[in-house]
Amino acid sequence: MSNGGYLPFFAGCSADFEGEKFVAATRSERNQWKNKRKRRRAYFLWFVVLVIGFAGVSLVAWKYYNRLVFQKEADNLANGPELIRQVKANQFTDKAIDEYLRKTGFVGSVYIEDQGDFVLEKSYGDADFETGRVNDLTSSFYIASAQKAIVGTALLQLVDRGLIRLNDPIDKYISGFPNGKKITINNFLGHTTGLKPRREGKKPITPEGILWMMKEAGIKSAPGKWNYADDNYTVIGYLVQMISGMPLYDYMERNIFIPAGMTGAGFYPTFDANRTKTNSYLRTKNGMVSVPLKQDFSQLFGAGDMYMTAKDLMKFDEALLSGKLVSETSLKRMFRKGPGKYGVGFYDLNSYYISRGVLGGYEASNAFTKDHKKTIILLSNARTKAKSHYQYTKDILDIMNKN
Known part of the structure; x- marks a missing residue:
């Protein structure tokens, strides 16, 4: 009887212990998954920032380049004949x-x-x-x-x-x-x-x-x-x-x-x-x-x-x-x-x-x-x-x- 009385208790303790192990394992895994998700999110955010930054710099550079080209073309159109005469005069x-x-x-x-x-x-x-x-x-x-x-x-x-x-x-x-x-x-x-x-x-x-x-x-x-x-x-x-x-x-x-x-x-x-x-x-x-x-x-x-x-x-x-x-x-x-x-x-x-x-x-x-x-x-x-x-x-x- 006495043995019969203790068996359920130890059996319960074993089960609880295993459950706690399972819960602990689950928490650890969840924490690992959370950390992984945080790292992935951080990597993604950094990637997005880098992409946006690169795109922004490229856009500014492109606009500046186009402005230089446009200005040069405008100057050539406006002053082309003068520049040609100036070069000719400088030579003669x-x-x-x-x-x-x-x-x-x-x-x-x-x-x-x-x-x-x-x-x-x-x-x-x-x-x-x-x-x-x-x-x-x-x-x-x-x-x-x-x-x-x-x-x-x-x-x-x-x-x-x-x-x-x-x-x-x-x-x-x-x-x-x-x-x-x-x-x-x-x-x-x-x-x-x-x-x-x-x-x-x-x-x-x-x-x-x-x-x-x-x-x-x-x-x-x-x-x-x-x-x-x-x-x-x-x-x-x-x-x-x-x-x-x-x-x-x-x-x-x-x-x-x-x-x-x-x-x-x-x-x-x-x-x-x-x-x-x-x-x-x-x-x-x-x-x-x-x-x-x-x-x-x-x-x-x-x-x-x-x-x-x-x-x-x-x-x-x-x-x-x-x-x-x-x-x-x-x-x-x-x-x-x-x-x-x-x-x-x-x-x-x-x-x-x-x-x-x-x-x-x-x-x-x-x-x-x-x-x-x-x-x-x-x-x-x-x-x-x-x-x-x-x-x-x-x-x-x-x-x-x-x-």
């Missing part, structure tokens, strides 16, 4: 001009353009031969009498505003000139006043002092005869200053330089402090000779005390010819040829206009054809007596017309 015309300038030993900066075909913007030689500092596109040069066209433009602006008339006698604005009731503003612009030139000094002088010396010099001839003199544009600069009510330099800055975008232009008081300034030399058979400017620039008020880069002169031309600076009537007056083939700051040399100046070793010229398509701007800080900028301009125009 501007290369020929570059070789010509190098062969002749030109020193300075140039801006040469055949509109729609090519642009040669380049610098040659040294800005300072003592230190070896070379000229570059930011180099500043005195432009001497080439500035007369710019100062003349300032006066024509006042004409456009009705503040002065070109046929007015100078006596209406400045008294004391001999023949002052007969000499007109036009005569000063065209160098036909008939006044004797004063003797330019080397010491500082005021604009009023220059005017006083002009009055004292007296009369050489009746108004109308060609007699070039810097002092005529000193009077023009003085009139701009007097009528506008502001110093000439301030007027030029506000009404010429800024509207035209001539960021490198200025007047002699700031030249020496300008890190882009060039020094003055003369090219001779024996090499470069330093030509320091001993004259005080106050002697050149309105007539030769301005400096700038070649690009600044180009910007002046663009603003002038586009009507940004003066009216169409004033523009015509500027190029109307008078005695000496002179208009207002420009000479009329048949197929082109040119403004030119020489000061020490500096020589400047600003020329463009009458159809405004060809531009030749030359600024040099080491001029040579053997070849003037007139000859340089003529030779370069010949090269441009042959190619």
Whole structure:
């Protein structure tokens, strides 16, 4: 009986033990399956992330590639003919001009353009031969009498505003000139006043002092005869200053330089402090000779005390010819040829206009054809007596017309 009483208990214990083993095994397997499912899910998620990431990067790269291709095709369509002309010009015309300038030993900066075909913007030689500092596109040069066209433009602006008339006698604005009731503003612009030139000094002088010396010099001839003199544009600069009510330099800055975008232009008081300034030399058979400017620039008020880069002169031309600076009537007056083939700051040399100046070793010229398509701007800080900028301009125009 007793054995019979214990058998069920042990039998039950055995069964429970086996059941617990089964449950434990089942839990372990379930945990393993859960862990496997978690790992599989994690692998799948990582796989999805990688696929999406790869697809995203590929899509961005594809879009960027297509945009580059599209832009290149658009640029080719828009600029194709220009690019073809540029390559052609680089192989012929501007290369020929570059070789010509190098062969002749030109020193300075140039801006040469055949509109729609090519642009040669380049610098040659040294800005300072003592230190070896070379000229570059930011180099500043005195432009001497080439500035007369710019100062003349300032006066024509006042004409456009009705503040002065070109046929007015100078006596209406400045008294004391001999023949002052007969000499007109036009005569000063065209160098036909008939006044004797004063003797330019080397010491500082005021604009009023220059005017006083002009009055004292007296009369050489009746108004109308060609007699070039810097002092005529000193009077023009003085009139701009007097009528506008502001110093000439301030007027030029506000009404010429800024509207035209001539960021490198200025007047002699700031030249020496300008890190882009060039020094003055003369090219001779024996090499470069330093030509320091001993004259005080106050002697050149309105007539030769301005400096700038070649690009600044180009910007002046663009603003002038586009009507940004003066009216169409004033523009015509500027190029109307008078005695000496002179208009207002420009000479009329048949197929082109040119403004030119020489000061020490500096020589400047600003020329463009009458159809405004060809531009030749030359600024040099080491001029040579053997070849003037007139000859340089003529030779370069010949090269441009042959190619």
